[in-house]
Amino acid sequence: MKFRTHIMTAAAVTAGGILLHEEITQGGGIEGWEAWTNWVGFHTPNFLTGNGEEGGFWGVIDYALALLVASIGGLFPDIDHKNSYISNKLHFSTAWFMKHRGPTHTIYMYLGMIGFYWYATSFGTVHFSGFDFSGRAEVNYLPLIGEFLFWLGIGSLLHIFGDMHTTSGVRIFGARMRAYRTLPSFLIFSTGGGKESIFMFLYTALFLYSVLGHFEGLGLFTGLFS
Numbered sequence: 001m002k003f004r005t006h007i008m009t010a011a012a013v014t015a016g017g018i019l020l021h022e023e024i025t026q027g028g029g030i031e032g033w034e035a036w037t038n039w040v041g042f043h044t045p046n047f048l049t050g051n052g053e054e055g056g057f058w059g060v061i062d063y064a065l066a067l068l069v070a071s072i073g074g075l076f077p078d079i080d081h082k083n084s085y086i087s088n089k090l091h092f093s094t095a096w097f098m099k100h101r102g103p104t105h106t107i108y109m110y111l112g113m114i115g116f117y118w119y120a121t122s123f124g125t126v127h128f129s130g131f132d133f134s135g136r137a138e139v140n141y142l143p144l145i146g147e148f149l150f151w152l153g154i155g156s157l158l159h160i161f162g163d164m165h166t167t168s169g170v171r172i173f174g175a176r177m178r179a180y181r182t183l184p185s186f187l188i189f190s191t192g193g194g195k196e197s198i199f200m201f202l203y204t205a206l207f208l209y210s211v212l213g214h215f216e217g218l219g220l221f222t223g224l225f226s
């Protein structure tokens with residue numbers, strides 16, 4: 001997949017997961033589903049607001065940060081390719097000691113990141129307890145790092161999920177295990193083909209639906225559509 005498709009896949013499914021979580025937890029609850037999104041850990045992005053507030057200026061910033069970090073995660077595993085978008089941006093690649101679609105395309109590190117989020121939030125979720133007059137913030141760093149790693153891990157897993165749309169599949173459990181693909185063979189494509197454009201279109205639609213749904217849930221469009 002091209003880097004744009006990876007960014008869109010990660011941003012769209014992350015936004016979709018957040019929206020699903022919101023709809024389920026606020027819409028009276030759907031048994032089973034609620035447990036599922038809680039288990040995965042989709043939650044109201046919590047970088048700066050600390051209290052899980054969705055609305056307001058900081059709620060919007062938090063939401064944007066989550067999608068931004070997940071999008072970076074959507075590029076991260078290709079750091080093992082010396083000509084990938086992210087390697088070019090960072091002027092760094094692990095290609096000299098790792099083969100492409102090797103260790104950075106397994107799920108372990110990213111599950112660890114998500115696990116760290118659970119660990120970190122057991123120390124509280126208040127990241128910023130406010131600014132004092134000198135402009136310094138009191139920051140609870142551990143949950144903040146946990147929050148960052150959570151969305152990075154989600155985005156990275158979605159990169160692997162995206163690569164699993166391609167012909168070669170991905171060895172998500174490691175080199176000695178089999179390669180998995182997400183889709184039936186008639187939907188599988190090789191990078192840059194016409195089918196990839198179709199997926200780009202579908203993920204863009206999911207992204208717009210999810211972001212608009214999120215803001216609609218905040219009451220942004222109240223009056224526009226009623």
Ligand SMILES: [Zn+2]
Pocket residue numbers: 077078105159163
């Ligand atoms: Zn990749």
